[in-house]
Amino acid sequence: MKNKKNICVIGSGFSGISSATYLASQGHNVYILEKNSKLGGRARQFSAKGFTFDMGPSWYWMPDVFEKYFKDFGKDINDYIKLKRLDPSYKVFFDDEVIDIPADYNSLKDLLDSMEEGSGDKLDEFLAQAEKKYKVGIENLVYKPGLSLSEFIDKDTISGIFELDVFKSMYNNIRKYFKNEKIIKLLEFPVLFLGATPKNTPALYSLMNYADIKLGTWYPEGGMYKVVDAMINLAKEKGVKFYNGEDVRKFSYVNKSISHVITSKKTFDVDYVVCSGDYHHFDQNILEEKFRNYSKSYWDKRVLAPSSLLFYIGLDKKLKNISHHCLFFDKDFERHAEEIYSTPRWPSEPLFYASFTSKSDDSVAPKGKENMFLLMPVAPDLEDNKIIRERYFELIISRLEKLTKQNIKDHIIYKKSYAIRDFKKDYNSFKGNAYGLANTLFQTAILKPSLKNKKLNNLYFCGQLTVPGPGVPPSLISGNVVAKELLKNIKS
Numbered sequence: 001m002k003n004k005k006n007i008c009v010i011g012s013g014f015s016g017i018s019s020a021t022y023l024a025s026q027g028h029n030v031y032i033l034e035k036n037s038k039l040g041g042r043a044r045q046f047s048a049k050g051f052t053f054d055m056g057p058s059w060y061w062m063p064d065v066f067e068k069y070f071k072d073f074g075k076d077i078n079d080y081i082k083l084k085r086l087d088p089s090y091k092v093f094f095d096d097e098v099i100d101i102p103a104d105y106n107s108l109k110d111l112l113d114s115m116e117e118g119s120g121d122k123l124d125e126f127l128a129q130a131e132k133k134y135k136v137g138i139e140n141l142v143y144k145p146g147l148s149l150s151e152f153i154d155k156d157t158i159s160g161i162f163e164l165d166v167f168k169s170m171y172n173n174i175r176k177y178f179k180n181e182k183i184i185k186l187l188e189f190p191v192l193f194l195g196a197t198p199k200n201t202p203a204l205y206s207l208m209n210y211a212d213i214k215l216g217t218w219y220p221e222g223g224m225y226k227v228v229d230a231m232i233n234l235a236k237e238k239g240v241k242f243y244n245g246e247d248v249r250k251f252s253y254v255n256k257s258i259s260h261v262i263t264s265k266k267t268f269d270v271d272y273v274v275c276s277g278d279y280h281h282f283d284q285n286i287l288e289e290k291f292r293n294y295s296k297s298y299w300d301k302r303v304l305a306p307s308s309l310l311f312y313i314g315l316d317k318k319l320k321n322i323s324h325h326c327l328f329f330d331k332d333f334e335r336h337a338e339e340i341y342s343t344p345r346w347p348s349e350p351l352f353y354a355s356f357t358s359k360s361d362d363s364v365a366p367k368g369k370e371n372m373f374l375l376m377p378v379a380p381d382l383e384d385n386k387i388i389r390e391r392y393f394e395l396i397i398s399r400l401e402k403l404t405k406q407n408i409k410d411h412i413i414y415k416k417s418y419a420i421r422d423f424k425k426d427y428n429s430f431k432g433n434a435y436g437l438a439n440t441l442f443q444t445a446i447l448k449p450s451l452k453n454k455k456l457n458n459l460y461f462c463g464q465l466t467v468p469g470p471g472v473p474p475s476l477i478s479g480n481v482v483a484k485e486l487l488k489n490i491k492s
Contacts, residue, residue, distance in 0.1 A: 001027035005271040005490060008033060008261050010248050013041020014472055015462040016276030017231045017240075018069065018479025019486075023274075024238040025073060026487060032235075033246040033263060035277070036426060039232060042434070043472070045225035049414045050366040051314040054225055056434075057472045058355045058373060059325070060218040062211045064138070065473035066227070069480070073234060080230035082221040086360065089217040090325035093403045094182060100323065101186070103216055116180035123213075126177045126187075130210035133164050137207050142468040142477050145485050146446045165203035166441065173203035185329050192351075192377070196303065196438035197337045205439055219324065219360050227472075248277070250286060257458045272458045272486055276479070279449055279465035280430035291455045303443060305435035305470050306340050306377040307420045309392055313372040314365070314414030319356065321404040326354040330403060336377075341438070344379030346388060352376040352396050369413075374400075381431035384420040393417070435471070436464025444469075451482050460486055 005028045009020040012034040024030040038044045042056035060066075063083070070077040077083075087103035102108050109120030144151045165173060174187050188198045190208040220226045232242070246263040251273070253259060261268045275282045280299050283292050331349040339347040355373040358365035365371040374396055393415075401408050420432030437443050451466045453459035462482040468474045 003490065004028055006269055007031075007272045007274065007486070008268055008270045009274045009276060010261070010282070011035070011041055011276035011463070012039040012232075012242065013043060013276055013463065014228070014231070014475035015464075015479040015482075016041065016274070017228070017235050018476045019274050019276060019462050019483045020240045020479075021073065021231070021235040021238050022480055022483035023486065024235065024240045028490075030239065031241040031243060031268070033248060033261065033268070034242065034244050035247045035428075037244050039242060039244065040225060040228040041276075042427060043224055043228050045223060045228075046312075048312075048416070049314055050369070051312075051371050051414055052223060052364040053312040053371065053373060053416075054223045054357070055310075055312075055418070057224050058357075058375075060220060060224065060227075060472075061208075061215065062473040063215060063218055065476055069476050070230075070234070072480075073238070075234060077230070080233065081226045083218050084221065084360065086217045086219055086324050088323055089212070090327055091323035092182075092186065092327045093330055095330040098321070098403075099182070105213065108213065112180075112183055115183055116178060119178055119180065119183060122177045126174075126206070127210055127213060129165075130206040131214065133204055134207040134210045136164060137204065141445065142474065143481055144445070144467070145451055145481050146448055146467040147450065147452065147485075149446060151446075165206075166444070168203040169199050170201040170203050170205055171198040173206060174198070182329075185333050188333070189327060189329075191439070192333070192337055192340075196305070196440050197334075197341050200303075200341070200438075200440050202439070202441050202444065204444075217325065219357070221361055222363055223357060223361070224472075248282075248286060251288075253288070253291070253456075256456055258456060270458070272460070272490075274460045274462060274482055274486065276461075276463045278428040278430055279461050279463065281428035282461075283449075285428075287453075291453070291459075293450060293453055293455070299430070302430075302449075303341070303438040303440050304380045304431055304433045305438045305464075307380040307382075307423060307429075307432045308418075308434040309376045309378055309389060309420075310418040311372075311374040311393060311396075312414070312416045312418070313374065313412055315370040315372060315408065315411045316368075316413045317370065317411050318358075318368060319370050319372075319404065319408065320406055322354070322356050322359065324356055324359045326356070328352050328354070328399065328403065330399065340377055340379045344382065346378060346382055346392075347376070350376045350378075350392070350396075352399075354400065377434075378420070380420065380433040382420060384432070386417075389417045389419060430465070436469065439469055451478075452485060457489075 009032045044055045088100035112119040251258045353375045358371040423429035423432040462478040464470045
């Protein structure tokens with residue numbers, strides 16, 4: 001290749017591997033520098049005492065995005081990973097009842113009708129709108145770089161935008177169709193766990209309900225890390241090189257370009273740099289001040305999605321009354337949301353989520369034992385210490401035992417916690433956030449931090465703090481979007 005470039009991608013999460021693979025497929029010399037010893041970014045995996053734990057993402061939603069990614073390279077995702085659709089999609093614990101959410105759509109409609117008369121037909125209406133938003137969002141919006149308004153000024157996009165309910169809230173949109181509080185909570189949960197309060201989230205994000213209900217909840221056999229593994233294998237097929245344990249310390253510059261990336265071990269020559277690590281860290285701590293995209297005050301004003309308190313637990317027995325995914329909504333939903341977003345503090349009576357991958361996969365736990373992952377969303381940048389973690393562990397386990405009607409605590413044979421200070425240490429995560437920027441109206445599309453550095457000719461950003469936003473599928477897309485922009489620059 002005549003115009004072959006050295007391209008350094010910093011970070012081996014979904015967006016980093018995605019961007020590297022797209023760039024390498026065009027014949028460039030691409031290498032990924034990963035700070036940690038294990039590849040995968042927040043989607044790493046570890047094993048202990050015969051248990052295997054995914055450290056971060058555990059939901060496989062929007063399967064079409066993953067399929068498209070592999071298809072872009074002439075591959076079939078099914079050649080790399082084995083997927084199964086979960087049924088029930090998940091189990092929800094309220095204070096007075098437990099509900100299984102069926103994968104079958106007609107069964108779900110029947111369930112909702114039993115909770116609120118006529119809500120099955122209302123679900124049809126709600127999801128018809130959500131499907132339009134999903135299709136416009138996926139086809140016309142999320143693959144745009146968000147560099148200028150002109151990107152959105154074409155007939156299809158403009159006509160689509162009017163149907164997106166960008167200026168309405170999820171809160172009001174859902175209540176237009178439903179009155180039953182439990183149904184409302186079921187439809188609001190993707191927003192609460194991934195972005196902002198329903199009152200501050202544009203109704204556009206009902207597209208997540210379409211993804212959840214119509215496209216389904218899936219599980220890659222062996223855990224979410226199997227997706228990372230598949231992507232690494234595909235990247236290597238395209239020529240991407242990986243370097244572990246390379247913590248980027250600084251850049252050197254020639255004129256208005258980065259000339260070298262300097263890590264704790266080596267110096268790398270570069271023509272272009274794609275930063276898929278924490279945007280804030282690189283913008284504020286690694287770049288020289290004169291090359292920064294944004295000021296400290298700009299970053300301090302960003303609304304962040306939650307951080308998380310996580311527990312990885314191994315049990316010496318199988319549990320009853322649980323499913324692969326379990327949501328615990330037995331406490332006040334809005335109060336917990338306020339304690340994350342409005343008045344940030346450790347929650348008084350938190351909602352939480354539990355995943356038991358061993359219900360679907362015998363390979364992740366020893367025979368007769370159970371693998372348990374607990375997640376409690378919390379505000380970023382809170383004080384985080386062992387005493388606080390243990391207090392919440394006791395609280396969550398007690399509620400889990402009560403709601404599932406069994407002894408759990410006495411059967412724990414492995415336990416590890418992970419929270420705000422770990423996100424900061426392992427990922428240089430801004431304020432210890434787990435999911436990037438909140439999906440608010442004023443942090444959408446062109447209002448997100450730019451994927452291109454405005455002062456250097458060869459520095460780009462991808463991942464959860466830029467377009468299109470938080471979550472695994474958006475991160476995959478982010479890698480695609482940034483690669484396209486970089487390739488345009490090479491050709492110009």
